[in-house]
Amino acid sequence: MSHMSNFDFATSFNNTSFPNPIFTASGCAGSGKELSQFFPLNEIGAIVTKSIMVKARSGRPTPRMAETPSGMLNSIGLQGPGIDQFLAEDIPFLIKAGSRIIVSIAGESVDDYGSLARRLRGVPGLSAVEVNISCPNVESRGQVFACDPIASRAVVEVVRRTLGGELPIIVKLSPDVTDIVAIAGEVISAGADGLALINTLLGMVIDIDLMRPKLGGKTGGLSGPAIRPIAVRAIYQVHQAFPKVPILGMGGVTNGRDALELVLAGASGVSIGTATFGNPSALMSVKEELKSLLIARGFSSFKDAVGHAHRSENE
Numbered sequence: 001m002s003h004m005s006n007f008d009f010a011t012s013f014n015n016t017s018f019p020n021p022i023f024t025a026s027g028c029a030g031s032g033k034e035l036s037q038f039f040p041l042n043e044i045g046a047i048v049t050k051s052i053m054v055k056a057r058s059g060r061p062t063p064r065m066a067e068t069p070s071g072m073l074n075s076i077g078l079q080g081p082g083i084d085q086f087l088a089e090d091i092p093f094l095i096k097a098g099s100r101i102i103v104s105i106a107g108e109s110v111d112d113y114g115s116l117a118r119r120l121r122g123v124p125g126l127s128a129v130e131v132n133i134s135c136p137n138v139e140s141r142g143q144v145f146a147c148d149p150i151a152s153r154a155v156v157e158v159v160r161r162t163l164g165g166e167l168p169i170i171v172k173l174s175p176d177v178t179d180i181v182a183i184a185g186e187v188i189s190a191g192a193d194g195l196a197l198i199n200t201l202l203g204m205v206i207d208i209d210l211m212r213p214k215l216g217g218k219t220g221g222l223s224g225p226a227i228r229p230i231a232v233r234a235i236y237q238v239h240q241a242f243p244k245v246p247i248l249g250m251g252g253v254t255n256g257r258d259a260l261e262l263v264l265a266g267a268s269g270v271s272i273g274t275a276t277f278g279n280p281s282a283l284m285s286v287k288e289e290l291k292s293l294l295i296a297r298g299f300s301s302f303k304d305a306v307g308h309a310h311r312s313e314n315e
Helices: 083-096 109-120 147-164 180-189 225-241 257-267 282-296 306-314
Strands: 009-014 017-020 022-024 063-069 071-074 101-105 126-132 169-172 194-197 202-205 219-223 247-250 268-272
Touching: 009 071, 017 126, 022 282, 063 194, 063 219, 071 083, 071 225, 083 101, 083 109, 083 169, 101 109, 101 169, 109 126, 109 147, 126 147, 147 180, 180 194, 180 225, 194 225, 219 225, 225 247, 225 257, 225 306, 257 268, 257 306
Parallel strands: 022 268, 101 126, 126 169, 169 194, 194 247, 247 268
Antiparallel strands: 009 017, 063 071, 071 219, 202 219
């Protein structure tokens, strides 16, 4: 196994480099404190924080979780501490842990995103900003920016303008659209450096004994293995249309084989979320499994594998 040591596992988003392509998925482990008891946070590519909003939020009514075959639904509603507390407590914790940090931001208006971007300007230790324009569980569900090309563009433009070229902007898109490639094109032309694909899908579970919806908020975001084929399809389509734009892939990854599938479809990084609820060390095992699978397939670097499924088709 001596050739494992010279395998190049690094990946990059724009000019920002990460030692390996395994990331947390926003929202599934707060800002990393919970996971830090299971492995050193600096051993994964980066922590993607839970989406932070301008003010603290208490979130949606309970119950907030429901299980479903091959997945789960959540209806948290972006509960969180707000940007002030986040900058005061979470960022110093992550820097001390030696973690690379991608801050996810979410807002209810274009102005909110501008305010959040302003607060992040000049904050030391950040690697990128994830602009979450696709949270399915906010009250104004009809106003999910990522389902509206014009609103999507406005949000990305204000963040781009505010941050200048300081940090790469990765825009997180909703799969609940007819044509994800069209929305991707809008946000790329508005200044996105990368894309996060995919967010949860809007779902619902009904309790047949009580005969009413199980979740307090009625609908919730579906995640887990159930959505993986949708993630593979979305990543494949977007990579085919925009091969130069890096994609942070996510959706139901539980092992190295799942991760490899997203990478071959075109993901430059893989985020793991739901899997950590059942196995807090999932990120470490996926990392090792993915590396072994790539080496077994003759790759000498991770980057050579990104989008490889497209190449075999074009030959």
